[in-house]
Amino acid sequence: MSEKMSVKERIVETTARLFYHQGFNNTGINQIIAEANIAIGSLYNHFKSKEDLLLNYLEQEEITFFSNLDLFMKDEQKPEKKLLKFIDYRIQLQKQAGYSGCHFIKINAEIGRENEKVATRVINHKQKQRDYLKNLIQSFDSNSNLSKENLANIIFLMIEGAVASSSIKGNTQDLEVLRKTILELI
Amino acid sequence: MSEKMSVKERIVETTARLFYHQGFNNTGINQIIAEANIAIGSLYNHFKSKEDLLLNYLEQEEITFFSNLDLFMKDEQKPEKKLLKFIDYRIQLQKQAGYSGCHFIKINAEIGRENEKVATRVINHKQKQRDYLKNLIQSFDSNSNLSKENLANIIFLMIEGAVASSSIKGNTQDLEVLRKTILELI
């Protein structure tokens, strides 16, 4: 971690890394301050609780996911290729992340829907992905009898399943199979 | 919990309930012994560690999942109806579980692939579900250009995504949409 990062930036970076790769419940405040190389008083100066750290983490991941997606997609115009490129994006993310799955599914699996703020952020993130796919698929020529909305939902679910499988198996095999066959389904 | 259950049965029942609904890392030994109404010495007489409890939990869930599936399917012969019934099974499980998702995906999300024994049990469970679907789809008349194996994998991934979505949204909406449209895809 760069020495030039501010205390707050080091907290945010370390928290994100540990919550994602090691789990929220399995990551202690003490480990965060040790790896961020800061004092515990500084952490509680910037964030009022561990839950506050979690909510900030989810907000940042939400922003990062879609801004990086826009960058990844920016030079592609053809709808068919954009759909493949969306899958490429999730393949790339999994490879970079050491096949650790989806940030939001992991948090949902760990803490369920009991915390309303967390549950809302997870639902909203997944709905945004669905809407992104729906918009993309609207401009398709499709042979399917299914509605575009129905198709978008089905495709979204396949990708979600393939990302979950990526975390289980430690590879992107299912995402790649999906990429090869998805255009035949729609 | 029945007073007639043995100490070991009460440990197993309580552990399964808490690990599933509350999470592995979020469930302490002290809570298990309190809710099972046993002494901590008794727990460590039957299981040598918390990891041992976890491995036993996954083994039991594996057995329960497929034996209950066989019971659920036993009177249905037509492949098309069996496929729908497989989805019905997962809908029923989610409704009974208060939409808490898949036991194995949750554990993978919580502790990753670092523990080899746990990782193997998760992989094997998911592979068994895939094989079950593959066998079922082999006997289909399909209009699709995709291979039966490819179709089985795609369908498996859709169901997995819909179960994950069930846990996020607290309903079975995606599983039900999937049930309605799946026969048109194959």
Added chain:
DNA sequence: GTCTATAAGGAGATAGAC
């Protein structure tokens, strides 16, 4: 704003009585 020291309670696990 960042730091150290510490509170108050919970974690997993063991020893040894009965």
Added chain:
DNA sequence: GTCTATCTCCTTATAGAC
């Protein structure tokens, strides 16, 4: 086999010096 008492370490969070 089941129990109580206890060990050691770690958890989140706060107080108050600089």
